[in-house]
Amino acid sequence: VSAGATLFGLDRRLVPLAGTLLLFVAMVIFGALSYRSFLAPQVFLNLFIDNAFLLIVAVGMTFVILTGGIDLSVGSLLALTTMVTASLVEKAHWDPWLVIPLVLAMGTVFGAVQGFLIHRYRLQPFIVTLAGMFVARGFCYLIDTESIPVTHPLFQQLAYARLGAGRVAISSGALIAMVTAVAAVWLAHSTRFGRTVYAIGGSAKSAALMGLPVGATLTRVYAFSGFCAALAGLTMTVYMLSGYSLHAMGLELDAIAAVVIGGTLLTGGVGYVAGTVVGVLILGIIQTLVIFNGTLSSWWTRIVVGILLFVFCVSQKFIENRAPRRDENRAPGRAK
């Protein structure tokens, strides 16, 4: 997908993002026409409040997918973070200000180890993070199979804290998610690290030939994804006020769906963190529409997400096929 190539007069790289934005606007219009209170500002802000952890995870996942990889361990790692936090704070009575940096470091190291294995031993990201998923979920169960309620005053305060004026407000989790997204946009577009990530996604071989630190960057990308999962875990601990080994089951799929719907190409190299934010909002608005409808059952959310994934993947293929071939490595026969 070379720069300068256009489709309908638009930079080709922006086409998926434009499609995502159009879809979001269309859904908002549909909601506004169907339900009177749909346009209330709080409905929009609730998208951030209820999907804060998904947004944080999806931001980390965006970087991984930009390199052409995938991280299936995030959901389990998130659950492990809630378990470790809850058990250390509630059962061992550790100071939360000690626990918070500790679990963030744990998530980062967990991701870094996965990234190291992927890069050093040329293992498939899919299978390494799959094993990581088993490890994290298994450790959750080892800590406790029951839910651990969190009653520490700090977490209680954070849970009920609202930032805003009058009836329009966001939670601490939503604020963290927004800050993470903004920081990630900066990381992707204004740092050497971000440019290396895009270069690896374009072609890891070329990136290495250009002298870019491919290995170190891959390790850091997975470390960042692990950090995001841990941060999301803290957010969820606050949101649910509990640690539970069954938290965030299948969240990795939602995160991947949000990234893809957000217009990031799964082959790597093309995509925007901003698109992922819109992708998460679209997943959120589907849920909101199902709730506003009242008669639709919750499983329709999954079916609609599946349909959207299908539509976006097919249209990605369409865009890809119309682009001039850049190098033979990207032909369909390329190893996964």
Add this chain to the structure above:
Amino acid sequence: MSFLKHSLFWPCVTLVLLLALNAIMNPGFLAIAWRDGHLYGNLIDILNRAAPLALVSAGMTLVIAARGLDISVGAVVAIAAATAAIVIGASSNLGLAIAAALAVSLLCGVWNGALVVGVGMQPIIATLILMVAGRGVAQLITGGQILTVYYAPYDFIGNGFLLGLPFAAVLAGAVIALLHLLLNVTPLGLFIRAIGVNPVAARIAGVRAKPITLSLYAFCGLMAGVAGLIISSNVKSADANNAGQLLELDAILAVTLGGTALTGGRFSLAGTVLGALIIQTLTSTIYSLGVPPEVNLVFKAALIFIVMLLQSPEFRASLRRLATRTEST
């Protein structure tokens, strides 16, 4: 020491070690008795419980051998189970229920194959779509309920016995034996390997890669459907949320343990069957050791890591370097 190099050597050793560990911990473990007109014992139980996994893994082996992947099998199990349960509830017709469930699962497989072959999507993404939507579809079929099947003949599939052996195990054995014949008597096995080694070269050499790949996904879906029938019959109910949960991961693990390369081109059906038996034996071991069953996940992860690293040429190279260094010092 040529048997050391045989691809089935390590899976066999793993299985024998696991069984030996069980036999030491529990002296009655290997005993097989004849009771109520059929064989009875831990080993028979393992055979019965490994049957659905072995079937799904067999389908997965072929898909992976042709450079693909199918992560939707768990969702297809749920869809097939839901279909069978709803048709039985409506008509009490066993044949119709089985036909409907198999038709739906075959359709799921064809859908996956069409996305991979026709649209040209990456296999993991193409099957991710059905993995996400599939459980929603299954819930749509069951109306969000856990359907209980009150129909005695249906129980036979998952709980019945044929010739003294569990019917599910006999069924799985027969299907896999037929598949083995098909792969070795006809050139199909060779074609699949060719596609896996180099799809472009295979096509140029005249292998009809597209229809073959499509039918492999269709077959994998069908196997998931059969597994869905066995699983739902075994527990006499269809649970759209939990039937076949994480089955795709177990299947991939079984395939990997059996020595099939995840990069395609090299596969072993017998190895996959051993892999499925290893996973089921591991589960039984953990139950009988009295360890919380949740620990199973950590063991499986450890297994994946070990197998994965042993398959990596880079890791083997660094091991070799380490070995020569210790020898020279």
